[in-house]
Amino acid sequence: MVTGRAASPPTHTNAEDPIVFVIDDDASVRDALSNLFRSVGLRTVAFGSAHEFLQHKPADVPSCLILDIRLPRLSGLDFQAELAKAGIHIPIIFMTGHGDIPMTVRAMKAGAVDFLTKPFRDQDMLDAVTTAIERDRNRRDEAKVLANLRAAFASLTPRERQVMTLVTAGLMNKQVAAEIGVAEITVKIHRGQIMRKMAAKSLPDLVRMAEILGIGQASGRAQT
Amino acid sequence: MVTGRAASPPTHTNAEDPIVFVIDDDASVRDALSNLFRSVGLRTVAFGSAHEFLQHKPADVPSCLILDIRLPRLSGLDFQAELAKAGIHIPIIFMTGHGDIPMTVRAMKAGAVDFLTKPFRDQDMLDAVTTAIERDRNRRDEAKVLANLRAAFASLTPRERQVMTLVTAGLMNKQVAAEIGVAEITVKIHRGQIMRKMAAKSLPDLVRMAEILGIGQASGRAQT
DNA sequence: GGGCGGACCATACTTAGGTTTAGCCGCAAC
DNA sequence: GTTGCGGCTAAACCTAAGTATGGTCCGCCC
Numbered sequence: 001m002v003t004g005r006a007a008s009p010p011t012h013t014n015a016e017d018p019i020v021f022v023i024d025d026d027a028s029v030r031d032a033l034s035n036l037f038r039s040v041g042l043r044t045v046a047f048g049s050a051h052e053f054l055q056h057k058p059a060d061v062p063s064c065l066i067l068d069i070r071l072p073r074l075s076g077l078d079f080q081a082e083l084a085k086a087g088i089h090i091p092i093i094f095m096t097g098h099g100d101i102p103m104t105v106r107a108m109k110a111g112a113v114d115f116l117t118k119p120f121r122d123q124d125m126l127d128a129v130t131t132a133i134e135r136d137r138n139r140r141d142e143a144k145v146l147a148n149l150r151a152a153f154a155s156l157t158p159r160e161r162q163v164m165t166l167v168t169a170g171l172m173n174k175q176v177a178a179e180i181g182v183a184e185i186t187v188k189i190h191r192g193q194i195m196r197k198m199a200a201k202s203l204p205d206l207v208r209m210a211e212i213l214g215i216g217q218a219s220g221r222a223q224t
Numbered sequence: 225m226v227t228g229r230a231a232s233p234p235t236h237t238n239a240e241d242p243i244v245f246v247i248d249d250d251a252s253v254r255d256a257l258s259n260l261f262r263s264v265g266l267r268t269v270a271f272g273s274a275h276e277f278l279q280h281k282p283a284d285v286p287s288c289l290i291l292d293i294r295l296p297r298l299s300g301l302d303f304q305a306e307l308a309k310a311g312i313h314i315p316i317i318f319m320t321g322h323g324d325i326p327m328t329v330r331a332m333k334a335g336a337v338d339f340l341t342k343p344f345r346d347q348d349m350l351d352a353v354t355t356a357i358e359r360d361r362n363r364r365d366e367a368k369v370l371a372n373l374r375a376a377f378a379s380l381t382p383r384e385r386q387v388m389t390l391v392t393a394g395l396m397n398k399q400v401a402a403e404i405g406v407a408e409i410t411v412k413i414h415r416g417q418i419m420r421k422m423a424a425k426s427l428p429d430l431v432r433m434a435e436i437l438g439i440g441q442a443s444g445r446a447q448t
Numbered sequence: 449g450g451g452c453g454g455a456c457c458a459t460a461c462t463t464a465g466g467t468t469t470a471g472c473c474g475c476a477a478c
Numbered sequence: 479g480t481t482g483c484g485g486c487t488a489a490a491c492c493t494a495a496g497t498a499t500g501g502t503c504c505g506c507c508c
């Protein structure tokens with residue numbers, strides 16, 4: 001699982017490798033964690049505060065965030081909420097020396113990967129990081145697919161989007177034509193254009209794209 | 225949300241209403257919770273042990289389970305694992321007087337709805353129950369749809385299942401025919417039979433069914 | 449005002465999808 | 479041993495889908 005180049009120089013920074021971010025106001029904690037992660041070949045970047053982390057431009061690789069629940073200015077929990085509100089969905093692993101159960105519940109409900117009490121075993125932290133990175137990798141892959149689909153869908157004209165919705169809902173060309181008040185031949189032309197622009201290789205393919213885009217199944221039909 | 229018949233006799237048991245199950249070895253806790261839930265019109269059934277709960281035949285309505293983490297024989301956490309292993313997916317709300325963070329994390333990771341520390345506010349418990357019931361309702365709805373689809377798919381002959389897989393993957397009839405080594409006309413016959421047995425109103429409809437059943441997209445073909 | 453793109457439509461043609469009717473083969477159940 | 483079913487196929491026929499080619503109309507931008 002680890003890349004096997006663990007013994008290479010500390011700043012090899014291959015753009016493919018995941019990154020672990022650490023935020024803790026205690027430098028000794030940061031160093032200990034950095035050493036732990038580097039010992040298994042994981043790129044690590046540590047910050048002394050949430051603010052510093054936000055300055056850092058987000059790298060475009062799978063990553064996760066190790067966070068002490070008791071941060072200087074902003075609490076770890078509040079920072080988690082901030083990130084979510086800002087649309088940053090990096091998986092978070094909390095650690096705490098004096099946490100309580102309500103905090104834990106709140107963090108986990110908000111999607112935290114794990115919540116470790118200090119002192120924790122190195123292996124527990126590494127397991128949590130593995131899970132977190134994997135989760136982020138999946139999320140990024142899905143986001144990428146979705147972004148591509150959305151871009152393609154946005155390149156359709158309004159009419160084409162409308163036809164795509166009706167076609168993927170299962171209507172025949174003539175039904176689509178009647179629905180929007182045009183000739184059947186016009187629908188066929190739109191349809192061909194849709195297949196090209198969306199790069200769909202078949203109707204089932206297009207239907208799956210529509211599913212991912214969340215098009216049409218809720219409305220049912222015959223409204224508006 | 226509540227049915228509005230809260231003042232009716234204690235055992236009106238309309239089959240539509242959700243049920244809250246309570247397991248606690250302390251009778252006073254059981255009574256207090258039962259009273260709380262009944263005061264807002266929720267059917268409630270309480271048990272003194274996990275064993276008693278398992279004896280009870282599971283009602284076919286949305287429900288949830290309130291569980292003390294410290295159960296007599298089996299711990300609440302282990303019981304949660306038992307239920308999961310047995311394929312019983314009722315949402316669980318834990319409560320505890322002396323819980324710790326690792327327990328909380330384990331419970332939440334395993335899908336618990338909430339983890340309340342005693343003493344808790346009534347409203348917190350009611351909120352958790354509302355969430356849990358809603359979650360179970362959704363899960364049941366999805367399970368029902370899935371079960372119906374599986375039944376329909378099981379009614380297909382092996383050949384029909386194979387053809388459905390290929391057709392929903394986007395292959396044309398002639399390609400399917402070549403793939404399985406039969407004449408195109410045979411594929412058409414199978415296909416018509418599939419549409420009837422699956423009660424699909426259109427190809428997009430069938431594709432969506434295949435998606436839910438998890439058929440065929442992994443195998444791919446002609447990608448990239 | 450000319451060019452451009454979106455939307456529309458017609459004719460003509462080809463391919464794909466789908467049904468009906470009818471029949472053959474093999475196998476398992478009765 | 480006959481009946482039923484799954485699987486297969488053919489012929490005939492019809493509808494649906496898709497692709498040119500060619501053209502109109504409208505609004506927008508430079």
